[in-house]
Amino acid sequence: MIDENYHALLKAAAESHDQLIARPAGLNARAAKALLAKLCQTALVVEVVVIADEPHWHSDERGPIGLRLTTAGRESLGLDAGPDRVETKPRSGTKQALIVAMLQREEGATLTDLMAATGWLAHSTRAALTGLRKRGMILTKGCDAEGRTAYRLTDDATVEVR
Structure with missing residues (x-):
């Protein structure tokens, strides 16, 4: 059973398209750190690297770090295991399909690898990665x-970011 104080945070994340928990406004750094630790201990959320315009709790050497609701978190709210949106897969034979295939490999892919495979410039390749995130795919760094x-x-989303 989840604490009533966290229920609203988790519910708001479940209703958002990115499944990210927004840090409550007015929460000081010490209280935010304590809440972050408590939420992560529950296994209902996991820390993930996010892009700059997404909700985040703190930053470290990896960049901005947000909290994403896990499957267990959705289930604790009585929701199904996945987001309500439908993920669309890229058509086979496209550059997007190539990027997805490269990112699904165990070793993943570097920006340079993706640029070489697609012939795109760095900004276009990064935009494609952002597009995958917006479509609900979980991208770790x-x-x-x-x-x-x-x-x-x-x-x-329960896979830890290294």
């Missing part, structure tokens, strides 16, 4: 063996 930033698509 980590490092590859050489320390370069690698992006990966995951099936579940």
